[in-house]
Amino acid sequence: MGRLVIISNRAPSVDGSGDSGGLVVALKDALAKDGGLWIGGAPKQTDAPSPSLIFHHRQDFDIGLFELEPKLYRDYYLGYSNSVLWPALHGRVDLIDVQPCYAAAYREVAGRLARLIAETVRDDDLIWVHDYQLIPLAHELKALGVKSRIGFFLHIPLPDLQTFKAIPDWRDLARWLADYDLIGFQTRRDLGHMINIFRHTLRGELRSNGNMGIAGREVALGCFPISINVDGFRRLAAEGAVNTPAPSLPRLIGVDRLDYSKGLPQRLVGYQKFLESHAAFHGKVSLLQIAPPTRDDVDAYKAIRTELEHLAGHINGRFGTVDWTPVQYIHRALPRDELAVLFRLSRVGLVTPLFDGMNLVAKEYVAAQDAADPGVLVLSQFAGAAEEMPEALIVNPHDPQDIAQAISTALEMPLGERIERHDALYSHLQDHDVDHWCAAFLKRLVSVERLDVDGVAR
Numbered sequence: 001m002g003r004l005v006i007i008s009n010r011a012p013s014v015d016g017s018g019d020s021g022g023l024v025v026a027l028k029d030a031l032a033k034d035g036g037l038w039i040g041g042a043p044k045q046t047d048a049p050s051p052s053l054i055f056h057h058r059q060d061f062d063i064g065l066f067e068l069e070p071k072l073y074r075d076y077y078l079g080y081s082n083s084v085l086w087p088a089l090h091g092r093v094d095l096i097d098v099q100p101c102y103a104a105a106y107r108e109v110a111g112r113l114a115r116l117i118a119e120t121v122r123d124d125d126l127i128w129v130h131d132y133q134l135i136p137l138a139h140e141l142k143a144l145g146v147k148s149r150i151g152f153f154l155h156i157p158l159p160d161l162q163t164f165k166a167i168p169d170w171r172d173l174a175r176w177l178a179d180y181d182l183i184g185f186q187t188r189r190d191l192g193h194m195i196n197i198f199r200h201t202l203r204g205e206l207r208s209n210g211n212m213g214i215a216g217r218e219v220a221l222g223c224f225p226i227s228i229n230v231d232g233f234r235r236l237a238a239e240g241a242v243n244t245p246a247p248s249l250p251r252l253i254g255v256d257r258l259d260y261s262k263g264l265p266q267r268l269v270g271y272q273k274f275l276e277s278h279a280a281f282h283g284k285v286s287l288l289q290i291a292p293p294t295r296d297d298v299d300a301y302k303a304i305r306t307e308l309e310h311l312a313g314h315i316n317g318r319f320g321t322v323d324w325t326p327v328q329y330i331h332r333a334l335p336r337d338e339l340a341v342l343f344r345l346s347r348v349g350l351v352t353p354l355f356d357g358m359n360l361v362a363k364e365y366v367a368a369q370d371a372a373d374p375g376v377l378v379l380s381q382f383a384g385a386a387e388e389m390p391e392a393l394i395v396n397p398h399d400p401q402d403i404a405q406a407i408s409t410a411l412e413m414p415l416g417e418r419i420e421r422h423d424a425l426y427s428h429l430q431d432h433d434v435d436h437w438c439a440a441f442l443k444r445l446v447s448v449e450r451l452d453v454d455g456v457a458r
């Protein structure tokens with residue numbers, strides 16, 4: 001077996017300084033094993049991009065950076081990836097912004113990247129492509145004669161067929177997906193949608209082994225819920241909490257990129273309903289919402305920021321007193337160790353996205369808790385994590401009454417029930433951490449039988 005080659009929109013840092021992100025931590029060991037390579041976009045775009053990959057040798061693995069000119073990057077990343085695919089795949093077809101140059105840029109980046117990759121990969125390398133920004137890559141690589149096994153993992157949801165069809169290039173996307181040897185999803189929900197899309201679009205047929213026969217070949221499909229470094233995060237939280245005083249009031253916490261898929265306004269409206277109907281809690285609880293900026297250059301993201309600031313101000317103006325601020329809002333990223341402690345010292349974790357591939361915050365919140373006096377997770381039924389975490393308080397994020405009710409249930413939950421729920425959630429997480437995710441995907445990719453639909457080995 002050759003090297004593992006990871007390909008993603010962004011490469012990890014060349015000097016290892018940004019390695020706290022879940023994906024890098026997860027893949028580092030797998031990459032280090034057989035001398036791996038990570039190919040990803042350079043942090044800065046340039047008017048004169050390098051015509052080849054720029055290689056950096058790290059102690060644990062190699063990095064190959066690709067550069068793009070700013071206009072191409074904008075149309076590919078902010079344009080097609082985040083103004084067409086992101087909203088569509090999150091069911092927000094009303095926010096899709098289609099411009100003709102976007103789709104062309106998306107394809108051009110995949111084509112260009114494929115040519116760079118083809119120069120460096122060998123047939124026995126294992127290629128693992130990550131996420132919606134790079135869907136056409138296997139198609140482009142195969143067109144160039146690359147014979148390596150190619151797997152794809154979709155970090156975000158795959159919607160139902162009707163929603164998928166709102167993307168003007170939906171047929172192309174389905175065909176490009178069918179060029180992978182293995183496609184991994186976060187949830188059974190997304191896997192089911194893929195099967196349906198392949199059946200409808202490409203006359204795919206489900207085989208007894210769970211793979212699909214499509215246009216003369218077999219595509220393997222699987223569900224691989226991503227996770228976190230559970231022990232590492234628990235330790236970070238426990239060690240940091242030793243020297244941190246507990247907050248003066250029981251705290252609710254929300255931590256999300258400021259993205260419309262995360263249901264932040266709906267969460268605040270739910271909290272407002274809770275305050276309206278539970279006067280006894282006035283002055284006795286507070287909500288800390290940490291929401292760093294993301295994709296600021298896309299209009300839909302500017303709108304969500306304004307809406308959230310307005311709502312936080314409204315709730316504080318309506319319910320706050322000289323001694324009590326009901327909502328604290330921080331609009332920036334915090335270091336991971338600080339975040340871990342904040343999770344541990346919060347009585348309720350609010351994770352209420354409208355649609356989410358997985359949502360790692362839900363897992364981080366559970367991992368950070370003190371097992372002897374744990375907090376309660378309130379989790380949206382539409383987060384991929386809900387499939388694995390039924391012991392959370394599951395809510396409908398569109399229903400403010402439901403959120404309000406869950407907040408009050410969580411705040412009043414007796415210790416015994418909190419421990420019981422937390423034990424169940426934590427022991428599942430321990431058995432399904434990020435190493436488990438990575439190993440499961442790679443094991444499957446290595447073992448995919450490359451058969452055509454008549455069962456003949458390719």
Ligand code: ADQ
Pocket residue numbers: 022155156226255256257290291292332333334335336339356357358359360361364
């Ligand atoms: P995201 O949409 O980015 O990821 P999520 O899974 O919640 O969502 O991961 C966010 C990460 O950023 C978490 O580790 C969180 O702690 C961190 N983070 C958020 N706010 C922060 C802040 N203010 N300061 C510091 N860190 C912060 C996409 C998909 C998800 C999927 C992941 C992984 O949308 O559904 O779970 O990929 O596959």
